């Protein structure tokens with residue numbers, strides 16, 4: 051799937067340790083990469099990027115209004131699945147508020163793959179699913195991790211997007227669309 055972020059001024063939400071940032075920076079004009087977590091931003095800042103192209107900020111997605119101006123594109127890797135279903139509308143709106151009309155937006159996330167994904171431990175009343183994950187210190191935690199159906203994504207984006215493409219890969223889904 052060719053990704054056309056070339057020469058775009060891009061907002062990356064929930065950039066984490068900068069895994070995607072480093073590849074997008076090869077062709078984007080500039081990237082503002084945000085994450086709520088200082089520790090991951092510090093790791094991201096240590097990666098190599100083309101000079102002057104990438105800026106990192108510790109910002110909550112729900113405080114994006116603090117940014118002046120609009121971006122030509124936005125990207126979010128593996129964040130959609132961690133947004134509670136009841137907050138997805140808000141999540142999409144706050145990202146879209148920072149993107150120009152017709153701007154290119156891409157999200158990528160995990161599919162649930164039987165036998166390969168960490169099993170779903172519980173489902174709450176709203177339909178959110180949780181996995182049990184063990185950390186390095188051996189403590190166990192319930193992590194919200196949703197696996198949305200293509201139809202659910204389409205429904206959420208129906209009035210908010212044009213040219214929506216849902217691309218299903220072996221382990222991942224990708225959505226690529228223009229902000230309406």
Ligand SMILES: C[S@@+](CC[C@H](N)C(=O)[O-])C[C@H]1O[C@@H](n2cnc3c(N)ncnc32)[C@H](O)[C@@H]1O
Nearest residue numbers: 064065066069085086087090109110111127128
């Ligand atoms: C699964 S990681 C994905 C990181 C990165 N995009 C990647 O694919 O490697 C999810 C990231 O979302 C960040 N995050 C979660 N809630 C957030 C919020 N409200 N605002 C900004 N970042 C958030 C976490 O700190 C974490 O780095």
